[in-house]
Amino acid sequence: MGRRLAAAVGLVFLGALPAAALDATARTPVPSGNYRSAREALRMGVRDYNAGDKEGAARALEYAAEQGHALALWKLGRMYAEGDGVPHDDLKAFEFFSRIADDTTDEGPDAQNSGVVASAFTALGTYFLDGIKGTYVRPNPERAYDMFNYAASYFGDPNAQYNLGRLYLDGTGVDTDARQAARWFNLAAEKGHAPAQALLGQLLVNGQGVPAQRARGLMWLSMAREAAQGRKDDWIVALYEKAWATASEEDRAAAMAQASQTTAQVTGSARRRR
Numbered sequence: 001m002g003r004r005l006a007a008a009v010g011l012v013f014l015g016a017l018p019a020a021a022l023d024a025t026a027r028t029p030v031p032s033g034n035y036r037s038a039r040e041a042l043r044m045g046v047r048d049y050n051a052g053d054k055e056g057a058a059r060a061l062e063y064a065a066e067q068g069h070a071l072a073l074w075k076l077g078r079m080y081a082e083g084d085g086v087p088h089d090d091l092k093a094f095e096f097f098s099r100i101a102d103d104t105t106d107e108g109p110d111a112q113n114s115g116v117v118a119s120a121f122t123a124l125g126t127y128f129l130d131g132i133k134g135t136y137v138r139p140n141p142e143r144a145y146d147m148f149n150y151a152a153s154y155f156g157d158p159n160a161q162y163n164l165g166r167l168y169l170d171g172t173g174v175d176t177d178a179r180q181a182a183r184w185f186n187l188a189a190e191k192g193h194a195p196a197q198a199l200l201g202q203l204l205v206n207g208q209g210v211p212a213q214r215a216r217g218l219m220w221l222s223m224a225r226e227a228a229q230g231r232k233d234d235w236i237v238a239l240y241e242k243a244w245a246t247a248s249e250e251d252r253a254a255a256m257a258q259a260s261q262t263t264a265q266v267t268g269s270a271r272r273r274r
Helices: 002-016 038-050 054-066 070-082 090-102 114-130 141-154 158-170 178-189 194-206 214-227 231-246 249-273
Strands: none
Touching (some): 038 054, 054 070, 070 090, 090 114, 114 141, 114 158, 158 178, 178 194, 214 231, 214 249
16 A cells, blocks of 8 residues: 555656756755764754744754655744744645655655644645645645645645545535545544544534434534634534534433543544644
C-alpha cells in the first residue's frame, strides 16, 4: 500500500509542477549560518521562535530545511501559510509542504515525523482543493482527494479524515456519498475533532446516509458544542441549537447519558495520539 501511494504522490507533483517549483529554496536563499548540523539549526530555530525572534527562527529553519529536515520544512510551511513572522505566501508554503511529500519513502515516515508528514499532505489537499490564485497551483479536487485520502488512511490524521468526509458529503472530486462521509466523520469524531462531531451528529439526527440515531446524533452535537471556540465555530452552535430545540425529552436524556462515556473514550484517544 505504501509503495502504491508513494508512487501516486510522486506522479501528482512531478506531472503537475516544474521541477524548480518544488524546490522552495529556489525562491528563498538559504543563509550560511554557523550551524554544525540541521538538527542544531532546527533547535536554534525553535529557540528563536519561542523567544519571539521569528526572523532569526526563519533563517535557522531555512538552513535545516535545505538539509531536508521534515520538521523544519513543516514549520516554515506553517509560518508562510499564516504570515507568522514572515510575509504571507501560500505558494512558498505549498512548496515546503511539497518537499515533505516528495521525501516520503515506501516504508513511510518514522513515528517522530508521522504527524508532520500527515499534516503536510492535509495542507496540500487544501491547496489543491482551492488552488492558489495567480500561481501554477490550480484547483484540482481529484488531487485534493488523493492527498486527504493518503493522510486519512495511512496516518489516521483526523483533519484529513474530516476533509475527506466533506468531499463525500458535498460531492467534490468524488460522487456524493453520505454513508462514506459519515464513516470518515466518525473516525475523526472519535479523535476529538469538533467539526467532524458536528457533521456526524447532523447526519445521525437526520438519518442521512445512515440509519437515524437521534440520541447519538445529539450526543455528538453536544460534544462539538462544548468544544466550539469563537466565531469560526458559530455554525456548530447553530446546528446544535436547531437539533436540540426539536428533540424529544427522551432523546435529550439518552444523549446526555451517552455523552459522559463517549467523552472519556475520546479524551483517551486524543491522549494516545499525543
